[in-house]
Amino acid sequence: MTAMDEQEQRRRRLAAWRGSHRVLARRSTDGTVAEGLAALAAAVGGGSGVGGGSEAEIGSASSTGAGSGFVHDPDDAVDVYGGGVVADLERRVAGLLGTEAAAFFPTGTMAQQVALRCWAGRTGNATVALHPLAHPELHEEGSLGAVSGLRTVHLTSAARMPSAEEVRDHPEPFGTLMLELPLRDAGFVLPTWDELEAVVAAARERDAVVHLDGARLWECGPHFGRGLQEIAALADSVYVSFYKSLDGLSGAVLAGPDVLVEEARVWRHRYGGQLFQQYPAALSALIGLDRELPRLPSYVAHAKVVAGAMAEGFAAAGVPWFRVDPEPPHTHQFQVRLPYDAEVLDEASLRQAEETGVTLFRRWGAGAAGAAGLPPGVSVTEVTVAGAGLEWSAEDVREAVGVFVGLLK
DSSP: OOHHHHHHHHHHHHHHHHHOSEESOOOGGGSOHHHHHHHHHHHTTSSOOOSTTOTTOOSSOOOOSTTSSSSSOTTSOOOSSSOHHHHHHHHHHHHHHTOSEEEEESOHHHHHHHHHHHHHHHHTOOEEEOOTTSHHHHHSTTHHHHTTOOEEEOSOOSSSOOOHHHHHHOSSOOSEEEEESSBGGGTSBOOOHHHHHHHHHHHHHTTOEEEEEETTGGGOHHHHTOOHHHHHTTSSEEEEESSSTTOOSSOEEEEEOHHHHHHHHHHHHHTTOOOSOOHHHHHHHHHHHHHTGGGHHHHHHHHHHHHHHHHHHHHHTTOSSOEEESSSOSSSEEEEEESSOHHHHHHHHHHHHHHHSEEOOOOOBOTTTTTTTOOTTOEEEEEEOOGGGGGOOHHHHHHHHHHHHHTTO
């Protein structure tokens, strides 16, 4: 497919998703520049928000500061190399996670590189133990070794977090154990709370520090039956993202003890992450913390309904093989796997949106299917259940699956 063809397909996808009256999740990336700017302006009292009643609409977000009724004092000065709304966000996240300090980074990739580099210097061991499906291994072009001089080892190849025994019995030392919660490319899977505690304890026995890749940590509480502070307290440091679960523009925070965060700020500058102004991203993160974070438990609960109904719908439609994984989901996201080419599934998904106004699935691809031990010829899609998805009943899902399968024939 040429670049022009891909651009046309992207326009077609966006038109179909925006035009759908029923979706499982609306994303800020489906909107226009004008809509995004209007949403930010509304959050600080400068506009009326995004029209149309979509989930992207901000309106007057609930207040957390300055008594203004908005997410941040509209009369505050813009940030300059930090401070202002950026510092406000850092304090807010440190409080939510129960850590001594937090530092804002433009990307999670940079935040984690810095964290792992700092821990390597402090432990004297540049080896990081992590899952082969972890984000740095699959999606960062070998960044840990190429940029930061770190070495990685894998404790298991199973599509789950390593066990305490695997951590304890690994034959060579490592300075840091990095745990991705949830493990996205295995299906957004989580261990049990007892398993997580045991893994952390096993790392401590080896004198290794524990870092949490918590890009999606925000929605892990319901599965563990624990609050954010109790989860974060297991680790020596934790990274969280703002543009995934919270639908922010961009950005991440590295949280942990004062001494680590102060060193991380130095490395952030060295890595080129000390940006002149970041208030749009910081504002969007505060909006997400106010609006989306309290709603995530309801999304997680309804994702179980949606996933179960999808499995029932595929079975009723006579699909020869399918997998909804995990079932039930551990968070508000899960994977669906079908034995068709991604192009065929993409076209059926688009046609369903265009012809019926229902977006059930978005993009399909091979993803990390091979690494997760799936059969060849299987395509994977990620399903997210957010605010718009709460309107779907189980019967709505089963009916939509039936229509989708019909478009494959």
